Amino acid sequence: MRFIFNFEFQANFMKQGKRLQILDELIREGHYPNWGKLGKGYLNKGESVWDSKRTFEGDIRTLKNELPDRYPNISDGHLLYSKKEPGYKYHPDVTGLRDFRISDLKAVASIAQQLLNFKHFIISDTIQNSLEQLNSYAKVFAFERDKKKIGWEPVEFIQEGKKEGHEHFETVLKAISELREIVLEHNRYGKESTTYKRWTVLPLLLKEWNNSWYLLALEDIPNGKFPLSIDNLRIFGLNRINKIVVSDKVYKDKITNLKSFKPAKYWENIYGIINPNLNKKADNTIYKIVLSTKEDWLRGYLEKNPIHPTKKIIKNDPESPELKIQLMCKINPELISFILGFSPDLVVESPKTLKDLVKGRLRQSLEIYK
Numbered sequence: 001m002r003f004i005f006n007f008e009f010q011a012n013f014m015k016q017g018k019r020l021q022i023l024d025e026l027i028r029e030g031h032y033p034n035w036g037k038l039g040k041g042y043l044n045k046g047e048s049v050w051d052s053k054r055t056f057e058g059d060i061r062t063l064k065n066e067l068p069d070r071y072p073n074i075s076d077g078h079l080l081y082s083k084k085e086p087g088y089k090y091h092p093d094v095t096g097l098r099d100f101r102i103s104d105l106k107a108v109a110s111i112a113q114q115l116l117n118f119k120h121f122i123i124s125d126t127i128q129n130s131l132e133q134l135n136s137y138a139k140v141f142a143f144e145r146d147k148k149k150i151g152w153e154p155v156e157f158i159q160e161g162k163k164e165g166h167e168h169f170e171t172v173l174k175a176i177s178e179l180r181e182i183v184l185e186h187n188r189y190g191k192e193s194t195t196y197k198r199w200t201v202l203p204l205l206l207k208e209w210n211n212s213w214y215l216l217a218l219e220d221i222p223n224g225k226f227p228l229s230i231d232n233l234r235i236f237g238l239n240r241i242n243k244i245v246v247s248d249k250v251y252k253d254k255i256t257n258l259k260s261f262k263p264a265k266y267w268e269n270i271y272g273i274i275n276p277n278l279n280k281k282a283d284n285t286i287y288k289i290v291l292s293t294k295e296d297w298l299r300g301y302l303e304k305n306p307i308h309p310t311k312k313i314i315k316n317d318p319e320s321p322e323l324k325i326q327l328m329c330k331i332n333p334e335l336i337s338f339i340l341g342f343s344p345d346l347v348v349e350s351p352k353t354l355k356d357l358v359k360g361r362l363r364q365s366l367e368i369y370k
Contacts, residue, residue: 019049019059020066027079028095032087060088067094165213165238169206171246172215172238176203179255181221181247187240196242202251204233205263209273213238216263227257230266231277271308271327272334283353289327290314290349291339298345299323307338324349336361 026033035056050056060079067078071094078091175182182203185196201217208214215236218228252258266275269286276282292315293299299321303313308327315324329335331354339346339358348355 032085034087168238171244179252181249183245185242186236225254228261269329271329274332287351292324292347292349294321295345
């Protein structure tokens with residue numbers, strides 16, 4: 001039997017997917033769509049995506065067939081018609097097509113578990129953590145949807161929300177993979193929201209920190225061939241970018257140390273994101289920082305958690321209540337905030353520079369609360 005791929009069928013299927021997405025959004029946003037409104041383009045900026053009433057009614061049937069598998073605990077109608085509005089609306093417990101089918105959730109959990117169990121698949125700690133979290137999410141959501149609820153959620157996840165700046169992620173990722181120049185409009189924190197500065201940069205690396213995406217890039221791109229250096233790179237918060245224009249300039253063949261350069265070293269001795277490398281007046285010394293605690297709960301936290309790649313335990317005597325750790329870092333606001341967050345249980349032993357900065361911030365806090 002010869003199999004003939006039907007491109008017309010594929011195109012129609014993709015068109016229906018887009019129509020269902022629009023229909024789902026209109027219902028969720030409370031527009032109460034019906035053929036009378038959609039046929040005339042009232043709800044789609046004057047341009048309807050439904051060419052006939054028959055097509056619209058077919059999409060309504062598809063939506064009605066999709067929802068029960070995604071919301072099996074609802075028995076009194078998933079998609080309802082309101083004569084008052086008039087138009088279609090969801091059952092109060094339905095959040096639309098954004099929810100997964102139970103079978104999809106179980107499949108995601110199974111795939112994540114298989115990857116974790118596959119001994120010959122070498123993964124980093126970060127990927128392993130992501131797979132474990134994905135596996136947990138999928139199992140919990142599938143359980144909740146497959147069983148009758150007990151009155152509360154069996155697991156409480158951290159509500160991190162959407163990653164800030166994610167709308168620029170794909171554009172930047174593609175530019176990095178091609179080492180292609182981009183022009184962006186960026187607004188720093190503390191500036192007016194409408195004040196954007198234009199930057200022409202070579203994007204090198206994306207980093208996630210505190211639920212936001214950051215771009216590490218070369219600002220002043222030299223002419224001709226050149227080596228990349230950590231010292232002249234700059235970071236941009238993707239959530240502060242207003243616009244990105246991708247250039248036709250590609251620099252892959254112009255970088256002389258492409259194979260040996262590792263942009264992640266930018267944060268090798270940084271806690272958090274802020275590196276004062278471009279501030280000539282800032283202290284860019286990499287200090288040997290020694291922190292100590294005598295509190296049992298904090299001792300366990302510091303011992304088990306990967307606070308920083310340079311963390312080294314230098315005193316951990318079971319006979320002594322004290323734990324000491326060492327970090328090799330520059331001093332920046334995020335490091336100071338981390339230490340203050342555990343004060344007074346976390347003590348700076350050295351260097352004196354960091355000790356004095358922490359003392360100063362504590363004194364300022366005391367003055368505020370007098």
